[in-house]
Amino acid sequence: MKLELKTENDKHTKWLSNFFRVSFTFALIIIFCDTVLKLGVISRHYQIEYNCSLLSVETSQSNFRELSKLSKLKSKQKIWEFCREFIE
Known part of the structure; x- marks a missing residue:
C-alpha cells in the first residue's frame, strides 16, 4: 500500500514566485520612468544651452520664442539675463 501526502509547499512556492515577478x-518600471525623466531634464538643459548660443550669434524672433517656451520667461530682457549664465 502506498501513502501519499499532499503538502502546500507548491502554493507557497507559486505565491512567492508571483510576488518576486511582480516586484x-x-x-523595472520605476527605474525606466526615472531614467526617462532624467533624460528629459538633460535634453531640456542642452536645448536651452544650444538656443542661448544661437541667440548670441543671431538674435531672431524664433530664437526668443523657443527660449521663452523652454525657460518660461516672457520678456526679452529676462531671456538675455538667463542666457548670460549659459554663455559664460
Missing part, C-alpha cells in the same frame, strides 16, 4: 516588474 521585479515594478522595479
Whole structure:
C-alpha cells in the first residue's frame, strides 16, 4: 500500500514566485520612468544651452520664442539675463 501526502509547499512556492515577478516588474518600471525623466531634464538643459548660443550669434524672433517656451520667461530682457549664465 502506498501513502501519499499532499503538502502546500507548491502554493507557497507559486505565491512567492508571483510576488518576486511582480516586484521585479515594478522595479523595472520605476527605474525606466526615472531614467526617462532624467533624460528629459538633460535634453531640456542642452536645448536651452544650444538656443542661448544661437541667440548670441543671431538674435531672431524664433530664437526668443523657443527660449521663452523652454525657460518660461516672457520678456526679452529676462531671456538675455538667463542666457548670460549659459554663455559664460
